[in-house]
Amino acid sequence: MAVLSVTSKVLKSSDGTEIYADAVGNPSNPSIVLIHGFSLSSSVFDNVFADPKFSEKHYLVRYDTRGHGRSGKPEKEEEWQSQRLAEDFDAVVAGFNLKTPFVGAWSLGCTNLSDILSFHPPSYISGVIVITGFPYTASVPHIATPFALGVIPPFTSTGDTPLFQSTALAFVRGLTAPSFALPHATYRALLGDVMLQPRMCCARLLGRPQDPKGFFEAGKAGLPMLIVDGPEDVIVYGGRMVDAVNSRDHLDGYEGWENLEVVKIAGAGHMPFVEKPDEFREAILGFVTKVLLQKV
Template sequence: MRTEVVGAGGVRIGVRVEGNESAPAIVFVHGWAQSARVWDQQFADPELRRGFRLVAMDLRGHGQSDVPAGGYDDPLVWAGDLGAVLGIAGEPAVVVGWSYGGLVIADYLRVHGTRGIAGVVLAGAITEIGNGHPGGVVGSAMREALPGVLSDELDVALPALGKLCDGMASKPVPGPLAQALLGTSLAVPPHVRAGLFRRDVDSADVLASVDVPALVVHGTEDAVVDITSGEYAAGKIPGAESRWWPGVGHLPFVEAAREFNATLARFAGERAGEARTER
């Protein structure tokens, strides 16, 4: 089912909702220049569908969300958008952030703390951005793609985005998926792709203040977000669990879907059990 919520500044945020409507929610936040469709293998997983309400947002400027002219550098905006999505999730939800989605979660935590959040999962994620910030170190595939992926010119952006999508997985992915990744990136307007990079964010204090369970998963072969970004988040968040998956690149929920889904189901199930005990 597709629906929408009203985010910061009245921007309409597209939301994908499936699974068990009466179960605890898992909210998925995708990465830069992608969409809620990246979570297809999680939305198709029988255990996740049976045990949880699955909610995936399209970031503003992406997928089926509105495309405002600005706001992409404002933590209050990202916090407002994610807050609106959490509002339809019901009880405190486990939030999963991939790549740039981890920074969106950090923005929410910066503004609202862990209100409405039962647990945090960071998957191949950044939590900071800008030069010198250890929580935002990118890998070779992203370094080589910049600044071309931000260009207005198709003959510059297309090959750069193609190389970036090729570099997302540690091994070649099926052709339809590769084309879907590239097509989704191209569908995000250049001013949006560039706007998300016009930030300088330190999240050390934000991560250190997280008071709900957290899980950091990262592929050892991630060439888009360097594994040191995941190690930084895991080291800053009190009591965070970590999983470093050998041979996996920037798409752990695709490349190691079965293991990712089982790990997520266990983590989210434990959070739901804790919530019932607290009642």
């Protein structure tokens, strides 16, 4: 099998923060931007990038969000405003010359969807994919399990190193279904991502302000959405993701996400792209193909 060539770039966001991103596939194909989750990096999508069935007809792009991985790690409060995160995504779009990409976000990375849609019309992207995640910051207390919520205090504290270490170990173990054993190399890589993030960046990420009005306006306007649920997830309550995107508390006259599809991947936990890669690929590419055909 031929080794796929990856193009890597360090881009500059509007405030000067460096954003690391890379891409694989043919740039002329429909693009999918992947956004990772809490305290990790875009390397969580390594097996997606290595899958030729993903990249043969689609241009895959991923980036380390600010405060994570190989991207800049600003710590001032103003550097974590919603607009800053939207501009990071814009830097990726411009840096790879993307045209109306699909956005597949995972876990807490799904909150970036609300940032993007707060500062752009729904037509800026082709569709959104919520992968076992939190579509806006206010949804976290309702969707997160007690285990996930219990991670937050030790991850944002600098006063108890043993507690932070034990919580980090438990957090990474909890990313997959109890019956799934992460390869040890993957386990160590995920822990390494956690270690790379300054505790202040973690606190800023979790405490940043966000207005999800634009997110719900996009849903009302018919922007296609796919929700991917892992029934064995110990981080999020799957059914509550649907409740969150259909919530009527954030936009007057909103009756629910107009164009919504939900896929449950049996046996998967919080990382269906690792645990059930074939089923995950089928769900994502099926959704993308359907949306593209509807545009013709």
